[in-house]
Amino acid sequence: MWRPEPVFQPPAELPAHWNEHLPHFQQDWIRKTLFRASAKTGKPDLVPQLKLWWYPPQPPLIHAQPPASPDLFFCRPLFLWMPLKMWSIPLVCVQPACSNHKLTAAGLYRTVRKVLDIDGWYDLATEYLECKRCKKKYPAWSEDILGQLDMGHRCQFPALLTYRYSCDYRVLRMMRERTLGNSVTQLFKKLSEEHSEAWTQRVLQYLTACEPFTRSTVIHPPVFAEPPPLPALPKPKWLLAVYARDVLMRLDEIKAKITSVFGSVLKMDSTKKVR
Template sequence: MVTEYLECRPCKKKLAAWSRDILDQLDPSHREQFPAVLTYRLSCDREVVRLLRGRTLGNSATALYRHLCLRHKEHYLGQSTLYLSVLRNFVTQNTDPSSLIAALPQMVPVPSPSWLLSVYAREVLTRLPELKARVTSVYGSILKMDSTKKVTKKLAGHAAGTAAWVTDVGNEIGQVLMCVLTEGEGKGLLPMCSGLVVRYRRAGEAPPQVLYVDRDCCSAGDKGKAAAMFSEWDQLVVRLDVWHFIRRIAVGVTTDSHPLYAPFMGHLSACIFEWDAGDVERLKEACGGKPTAKELARHCRRRTRGAKETKELIEQLLNDFMEATDTMGVRLFDKERMEEIWRTQQPHIECIQDPPGVQLYRRIGR
């Protein structure tokens, strides 16, 4: 590969003609003709960089490094064989064979996996406007906002301890609209919420119908704190995510390794949801018999039973399991704790119901 070095007169910095600072001054059609990504000393073919884009559990930078080493070694051995076969024609009786082997060029080592990752990061920066446009073009009519601390605990280096929460906003088909790192929930999420509202307004998209949250779904006033953060969306209905409601009830269980834990959680889910009768009948006609649990989950919708029926069923379930024990006499519930949890969670039963006209293909879980 041949190029020229351009030197800046004031700072004496040298730049290769293929470097990004030079290529950015060209139009896209000419810029795409350059087949390599340059670093300070080495260059990497863009075909290799493309192999890093779809990195998964079995397609890491280390795996690509091993694959490149194998390919380079095979190519080196093939070229060495050709070199020696051609050189044999010039061998005489006085020629020392060891001198021929000594003249064999050495294979250039493949750069390390960390260098491959650095090249990939450099290439991603060139596509940053495109990636930003693609990410900010995601919308949805049913949103879910959830926060967790698990991701921030994995931050290392200078980023460690700089954030306490990670908050994601996704739509009904699992796409992520926005992800932010904050020091706290509540008011700390106001810039994110304002940004979502502005994004919808600028794109001319209809505001979402429903927002599922893990907290602040309701309050003593007309609107909860979550709805107040999206005050511009007057028709937005805020609901508590059922998975978080179930986890709040499960806090009253003595241990999740209890033999009765799984049956209790299954019955608790059945107290909240019911299968759509029309979908079940059509599935029975298609299967010609009783469908399995996997077939129901794949082809049928589930809807909430209603606040009154849900409350009665959960109360009956708690009464049935309140004195339940395993073979060693260990109770499933901490009775006093479960009674307090149920007292505080009863007002949220209305918040977990499906809004009128909204029915989702859903499962319990993240």
């Protein structure tokens, strides 16, 4: 017998404390896209089909009504990191006394991080994991958890986290390509250029959508909200600190590269000698 697909309602609210971490222009689409109201409690449950990257809906091409707010033009992506829920990867407590006790899911972590990308920002959310033996809890983006993953899964995590902001690896790779000395100020300039270019395009799109309604002949033309200001970039000093952390974390990899280059030079030299 044919049964209609159940229609899920979005919840009235985001998970606890997400509102405090997400700018207002992010809240509405994330609530409607990632969550549905639990049938019993009305609380937000994650939708069943999970994925890593979530993208906001695009503003309509043609506006029949004046845009109610600029929010829709300034949304940014969200990255959802849940290695236990998504892949059922067995993860363990790192406390020595717990001798690899398996961690269990403890819902969504209440903090959402903002990540610096090349031409904008995105938000990063994760799951909370709990050791039932020692009661220690881990956000799944912590090094204790990331360090337990195989390379294939680990490399899908896109950012290096620091206390205040977090930095996408694509930005870090841009820094690695530069030579020391001009690196940080040059990168800061480049990022400022990319960020303000992308932001200006969004402002233009918003103004273009508003424009036809300002020309109407009605006596009281609609009043439009100002577009939000361009979010400030972290200072070059912060970029340098993140770069230093990136290098520290990759020390073994860097050492291996140096050894392999050095090794091949030795080999060339020995070949010459044989000749």
